[in-house]
Amino acid sequence: MPVLKNQYRSDRVLRAWVNQHLPQGIRSAIDADLDALGAHAAHAWDEARARTPTQPILTRFDAVGNRIDRIESTPVWQRGAEIATRYGLVAAGHEARHGEYARCDQFLRVYLHHIASEFYTCPLAMTDGAATALKASANDALIAHAVPCLTSRDVSTFWLSGQWMTELAGGSDVGNTETEAWQDGNGHWRLTGRKWFTSAVVGDMALTLARPRGARPGGHALAMFYLETHAADGSWNGIRIDQLKDKLGTRELATAEIHLDGANAMPVGALDHGVRQIAPMLNVTRTWNAVGALASMRRCVALATAYAHQREAFGKRLIEHPLHAETLADMQAAFEAAFQLVFHLTHMLGRSECGLADADEQACLRLLTPLAKLWTGKLAVGMASECCEAFGGAGYIENTGIPQLLRDAQVYPIWEGTSNVLALDTLRALGKTGVGPILHSVERWLQVRQDSPLPEALATAASDIRGSLLDAARWLETHRDDSSRLQAGARALAFSLARAVAAALLWRCAVASHAAGDARPGHALLRFLSCPLSHLSNSTFAPAFDLLDPA
Numbered sequence: 001m002p003v004l005k006n007q008y009r010s011d012r013v014l015r016a017w018v019n020q021h022l023p024q025g026i027r028s029a030i031d032a033d034l035d036a037l038g039a040h041a042a043h044a045w046d047e048a049r050a051r052t053p054t055q056p057i058l059t060r061f062d063a064v065g066n067r068i069d070r071i072e073s074t075p076v077w078q079r080g081a082e083i084a085t086r087y088g089l090v091a092a093g094h095e096a097r098h099g100e101y102a103r104c105d106q107f108l109r110v111y112l113h114h115i116a117s118e119f120y121t122c123p124l125a126m127t128d129g130a131a132t133a134l135k136a137s138a139n140d141a142l143i144a145h146a147v148p149c150l151t152s153r154d155v156s157t158f159w160l161s162g163q164w165m166t167e168l169a170g171g172s173d174v175g176n177t178e179t180e181a182w183q184d185g186n187g188h189w190r191l192t193g194r195k196w197f198t199s200a201v202v203g204d205m206a207l208t209l210a211r212p213r214g215a216r217p218g219g220h221a222l223a224m225f226y227l228e229t230h231a232a233d234g235s236w237n238g239i240r241i242d243q244l245k246d247k248l249g250t251r252e253l254a255t256a257e258i259h260l261d262g263a264n265a266m267p268v269g270a271l272d273h274g275v276r277q278i279a280p281m282l283n284v285t286r287t288w289n290a291v292g293a294l295a296s297m298r299r300c301v302a303l304a305t306a307y308a309h310q311r312e313a314f315g316k317r318l319i320e321h322p323l324h325a326e327t328l329a330d331m332q333a334a335f336e337a338a339f340q341l342v343f344h345l346t347h348m349l350g351r352s353e354c355g356l357a358d359a360d361e362q363a364c365l366r367l368l369t370p371l372a373k374l375w376t377g378k379l380a381v382g383m384a385s386e387c388c389e390a391f392g393g394a395g396y397i398e399n400t401g402i403p404q405l406l407r408d409a410q411v412y413p414i415w416e417g418t419s420n421v422l423a424l425d426t427l428r429a430l431g432k433t434g435v436g437p438i439l440h441s442v443e444r445w446l447q448v449r450q451d452s453p454l455p456e457a458l459a460t461a462a463s464d465i466r467g468s469l470l471d472a473a474r475w476l477e478t479h480r481d482d483s484s485r486l487q488a489g490a491r492a493l494a495f496s497l498a499r500a501v502a503a504a505l506l507w508r509c510a511v512a513s514h515a516a517g518d519a520r521p522g523h524a525l526l527r528f529l530s531c532p533l534s535h536l537s538n539s540t541f542a543p544a545f546d547l548l549d550p551a
């Protein structure tokens with residue numbers, strides 16, 4: 001098996017992005033931590049191959065029959081909080097010292113650590129999301145109580161948070177939430193219900209949705225509640241763990257089905273519009289998802305390329321076979337485009353949180369969050385599959401670690417909103433502001449600011465990118481009044497937009513790199529553009545239902 005190099009030092013794309021976008025002072029301040037995380041990523045990969053995989057274990061009863069619901073985490077998870085606090089994986093995004101670049105700093109760390117963490121980044125994402133949602137609330141007492149723990153750099157005070165939304169009756173459609181909130185004789189709020197997917201039940205607190213007793217049906221009537229998982233004496237706070245899920249991937253992550261039996265809770269804000277109140281959390285967890293998907297892509301490309309340098313077939317190394325090199329270069333090009341989109345998003349988030357984003361930037365952040373999540377989620381699955389194949393038969397064998405990359409990748413398009421749900425969210429975002437803000441931003445990125453003339457291929461690429469965005473704008477205008485057609489085409493629209501925006505950002509990187517004597521991002525862009533950017537169609541489709549089996 002190939003040996004991974006330091007994943008910070010050897011990541012050309014990451015290093016170029018850092019050099020092009022971060023001020024020198026910040027680069028110097030974070031270099032040592034990124035270096036350490038890059039070294040840890042390589043070491044952890046070797047270490048994981050050398051041991052038998054383990055999974056969390058739920059013990060429901062002790063030796064004398066008392067219900068205890070104890071979850072024993074894997075060894076990597078037991079060190080999770082220590083690494084998270086040492087490197088500020090949550091904290092860095094909330095600290096003021098790097099201003100608008102705080103989120104870039106944080107997500108560079110997350111990107112490097114994600115695979116090594118065995119999805120400990122999942123509860124970290126929810127922890128970050130909870131801190132962000134609480135800060136956006138007006139509940140000063142709760143902010144003072146919980147946010148310092150959620151963003152702590154001290155392992156002894158650090159808290160993990162869950163985000164308990166999905167129920168049997170609804171994951172995408174949380175308006176179906178059945179958990180009831182009611183007040184006991186002392187006026188304390190309590191929650192009764194069943195949460196069907198809780199990935200951070202090992203944490204200290206959660207933000208969750210529940211319907212106050214007597215409230216009307218539907219999403220608007222839900223309230224957002226804060227609850228701590230344990231009472232002061234260490235016992236569970238009215239929480240029963242029914243079982244841990246037996247999952248396709250992310251097996252080190254304990255995802256539980258739980259019952260809330262009168263758990264003590266506290267409304268964070270008003271007793272309605274809980275979905276709106278929890279939205280800041282979702283924006284953050286979707287960004288984590290995009291960064292995680294990107295990290296998986298990078299790992300797949302790095303491993304497949306390293307393997308191609310050592311494996312021989314037909315008398316030469318795989319990398320020397322033009323068709324195999326072509327396959328790997330296509331993966332690399334897609335990864336490079338995705339990298340630009342995801343890290344641009346992290347910068348936008350940071351600017352918005354610092355109050356620096358203008359109206360266009362706010363609109364772009366709103367649009368790019370679902371776009372980046374949905375596009376990178378799908379891309380990561382395809383790339384993990386390609387990586388598997390690039391290893392031949394070895395890629396299908398468990399102890400290479402490659403099958404796990406494929407299994408784990410399948411989660412990115414599902415949780416934090418499926419591709420369809422996010423495509424519909426993209427329509428909502430466009431419904432508010434139209435395509436104007438993203439067109440303006442792309443136009444800004446495509447303005448040439450250099451002395452030497454641009455290679456002709458890059459100039460042509462710029463007009464292809466513009467053309468694709470204008471196609472999307474025309475498509476939206478054509479179907480403006482046809483809600484079914486808009487919904488049916490939302491996925492194609494979202495993927496086209498995501499690819500065009502990523503291409504525009506890669507174009508900007510290619511031009512800057514070209515000026516500095518590096519032609520590789522330009523080559524990546526042209527390769528990325530060799531697949532059509534847009535798959536939008538204005539033709540009249542036969543109704544989808546015609547093709548599908550009846551109920």
Ligand SMILES: Cc1cc2nc3c(=O)[nH]c(=O)nc-3n(C[C@H](O)[C@H](O)[C@H](O)COP(=O)(O)OP(=O)(O)OC[C@H]3O[C@@H](n4cnc5c(N)ncnc54)[C@H](O)[C@@H]3O)c2cc1C
Nearest residue numbers: 163164165166170171172197198199415416417418420421
């Ligand atoms: C490993 C794992 C961990 C998880 N951890 C958590 C957690 O900690 N907390 C939590 O709250 N949730 C968690 N989830 C749940 C996850 O967020 C949901 O499964 C997800 O949001 C989808 O909801 P659902 O399962 O109800 O699917 P459904 O909503 O039933 O969706 C089924 C299909 O229908 C499509 N669909 C739904 N509505 C529409 C529509 N209007 N138009 C077009 N298509 C539509 C979807 O795209 C999907 O393909 C986790 C899931 C997994 C796999």
